[in-house]
Amino acid sequence: AQSVSQHNHHVILSEAASLELGCNYSYGGTVNLFWYVQYPGQHLQLLLKYFSGDPLVKGIKGFEAEFIKSKFSFNLRKPSVQWSDTAEYFCAVKGDSWGKLQFGAGTQVVVTP
C-alpha cells in the first residue's frame, strides 16, 4: 500500500525567508505527485503536479518541487515567502494507473510579517 509522509507538521518563518517542505512516499510503481494548498477559509487547490519529464516542476505563486526518484521524495520549495503564503500544504501521491489520491498529514505554514 502506498503512503505519504510529510516531515514537518508546523513551520513558522518570516517574510522573505526560504521555504522547503519535505515529502516522502512509498509506492512500488510509477507515481503521479502533487502539492495542494489550503489557504485559511478556502478550498484545497492544486499548487503543482508531476507526471513525467523534467523532475523540477514549477507551480503557481513561485512554488517549485523536485522529484528525486532514488529518494522517493517530492519536496516543495519557495525561495522567498510572503505573508500570503500562510496556509496548510499537502503532498499527495497517486499510482500512475487508476488509483486513489493519498495525502500526507499536511504542514501548517505560518509566515510572520
Next chain:
Amino acid sequence: SQTIHQWPATLVQPVGSPLSLECTVEGTSNPNLYWYRQAAGRGLQLLFYSVGIGQISSEVPQNLSASRPQDRQFILSSKKLLLSDSGFYLCAWSVGTKDRYTFGSGTRLTVV
C-alpha cells in the same frame, strides 16, 4: 465550466443522530468521486470512492456509508453519529487516470 457543490458548510449534530452530506458535480460526465475526511493533525484520509453509479468502495472501516444514486451525485451518510465522526469532510472529483482532483468547499461536522 466544471464545478462541485457541497453542502451544508457547517453542521452540528448530537451523538446518535443520522447524517446526510451531499455533493454534486456539474460540467462533466462519469467523474470519479471521492469523500475525504480531514481530522485535526491527521491530514486528509480517503473514506470512499466511486467510479460509477452504484459503485462504492470503502477505504477504511467506520460508522459511515456512501451512495451514488446519480452520475454526478455522491452522498455521505450515517445512521448514528459518533463523537469521533467530527471533522472536515471534503468531496472531490476527477476524470481519467491522470487528471487532477478538484475539491469541494467542505463540510465542518461537529458531533456533540
